[in-house]
Amino acid sequence: MPTTPPLTETDAIAPGPSGRLLRLFDGHRLTPTQRRIAHSLVRNAAEAPFLSSVEVAELAGVSQPSVTRFAVALGFDGYPALRKQLRELGLGDPDAVDARRETQHDVVRNEQQQAVLTEIANLQHLASVLADPEPVLRAARLLAASRPLLVLGLRAGAAQAHGFAYFAAKVHPDVRLLNEGGSMLLDRIEQAAQAGATTLICFALPRHPRELLEALTAAKRAGLTVVTVADSAFAPVAGLTDLMLPAAVGSSLIFDTACAPMMLGRVLLQAMCDELPGAVSRLEEFEQAAAGRGLFVG
Structure with a gap:
């Protein structure tokens, strides 16, 4: 099991769960696709330990095998081992996952609405990391x-x-x-x-x-x-x-x-x-x- 690297300057703006995720990924040479997966997990830190590899792939816009390769690149046997580590880090809120899944099933969105909602989510994430000024x-x-x-x-x-x-x-x-x-x-x-x-x-x-x-x-x-x-x-x-x-x-x-x-x-x-x-x-x-x-x- 890989050890968690020390805090670096690059994640100084992300305290709390996001910061702990960044420390887990820091020090690894990741491909552009793997960086995209890492970024998606950081942005969804509250849900990350409870997401399936298929759900992570959907969030990042990549294939499910890419998520598995990402976990291996971090030194884990596969995605289940990575998810287990995320839970051991004390990350996550299962209620947030349930709420997101319910929203996905109950709300039909067109492409334009989804783009706006994505930007709103990006701004909400920015607001959360700016809690540390x-x-x-x-x-x-x-x-x-x-x-x-x-x-x-x-x-x-x-x-x-x-x-x-x-x-x-x-x-x-x-x-x-x-x-x-x-x-x-x-x-x-x-x-x-x-x-x-x-x-x-x-x-x-x-x-x-x-x-x-x-x-x-x-x-x-x-x-x-x-x-x-x-x-x-x-x-x-x-x-x-x-x-x-x-x-x-x-x-x-x-x-x-x-x-x-x-x-x-x-x-x-x-x-x-x-x-x-x-x-x-x-x-x-x-x-x-x-x-x-x-x-x-x-």
């Missing part, structure tokens, strides 16, 4: 202290990075958005570090571009602290991240939905404002300038 507060202190502050997001993560940088620039004196790849990207990271940057915040959403890993490698080489908002603590960027803040994406539609990562970004902005002594005055100055220019119609 320390990881967000630590990230906020790092972001507020960095001059300049680098905000990185490529491809699917570009929109989240752009939105964060747009609002951050209203309160932070020097925000630099990195939302395009190419040979200049690494130059901009190195130049920012030379200008005094100490922290880079990265939005990493699937599918994760190879260029993103190259950019984070350059950031670490330049001595920057990396804070990452990712779809999972098992994202490929985890090994290049100093402080991981996971927020699940929805995959019910043809393109992923990212309400929880966006919400986590706004939570970080709020916490960063609290760490910046001049944030309120900068906002007031912006509002006065905007009014003078007639920038907004309402």
